[in-house]
Amino acid sequence: MSRPIEQVESCDPIWQRLQEEAREMAASEPVLASYIYGTVLNHDSFDEMLSFHVARKLSSEEVSAMVLREVFEDVLKANPDIAAACRADMSAVFDRDPACHAYIQPLLFFKGFNAIQAHRFAHELWTGGRKAMALFIQSRVSELFAVDIHPAARFGRGIMMDHATGVVIGETAVVGDDVSMLHGVNLGGTGKESGDRHPKVGNGVLLGADAKILGNLTIGDCARVGAGSVVLQDVPANCTVAGIPAKVVGCAGCERPSRAMDHVIREEDKPKEK
Incomplete structure (x- = not known):
């Protein structure tokens, strides 16, 4: 019954x-x-x-x-x-x-x-x-x-902010669903510009510790940003970027990096030389 x-x-x-x-x-x-x-x-x-x-x-x-x-x-x-x-x-x-x-x-x-x-x-x-x-x-x-998160910033669901100390997220930033970020992440601007000036983070993204993502750019779905990286341009979906300034160093290596929490870049993840 x-x-x-x-x-x-x-x-x-x-x-x-x-x-x-x-x-x-x-x-x-x-x-x-x-x-x-x-x-x-x-x-x-x-x-x-x-x-x-x-x-x-x-x-x-x-x-x-x-x-x-x-x-x-x-x-x-x-x-x-x-x-x-x-x-x-x-x-x-x-x-x-x-x-x-x-x-x-x-x-x-x-x-x-x-x-x-x-x-x-x-x-x-x-x-x-x-x-x-x-x-x-x-x-x-x-x-x-x-x-420090500006009240206007938009968040999706299923967010994991690990440790969190030092996280700064600006006014026009957007964080999608199923995103994981570690301490020190900065979704910031690049200066005194006004208007839409902060990053847009897609679904399933993993942002490593102390990653700085600056300007009105897009982090594609299921991408990874390596710890300590400074991102100044768009990151394609399913790609891994690292460095200062950040460059593509491989593919994400899994369907949802935010869930796997896997920060390791393996040989099979690296771009193949033509």
Whole structure:
């Protein structure tokens, strides 16, 4: 006999997994139990938990967690896709980061994950005309997490920002779905030009640590940018670039570099001499 439609629609595997992991962690580390209950187990839904958690992270003497939570609850009601994107980001971190052993870890402890979730709220506020509030969130994220993302920058789903320290992303930058980036990545401009001046990163891209991608250029789908590279021109899809300035040094070597997290350039990946 099939279950009622109401029960099927209420199924939320990520939320259920978070609650199970929260109970296990609280039992194994009683010192953190109050924090874990307050963040996860005292809430009735993923959306409720998310608005509370991000508000508490970003609160300050000037703007309380209670006020921020009301703002974020309104944002989630207007755009529930934010919570769906958060779930996708959480799954991405769990799948790709070998240091992540539970869904609850990025939520509680990983600043890259939390920086992205805060940015999602800031972006919605920015596009809704509440630019001062969006800039306040950007400022708090920069202070707390050492990550500076302009509220106008656009992100897809399934983003993994590993370690995150020193990441800078400019106003007109676009990051596609299923992208992984490491610490120190800069999606920046090349000077004082105005208008559309920042990179557009395609789907499935892997950006190595301290990669600098500058100007209104395109990183094609499923490309790789080597650690420490400076990219000043378009990168073709499925290609690997490295160096200063970055040049094509091979093919990506796999269908989705962002998921494989494979930074190694092998002989079979290198361009064949004609």
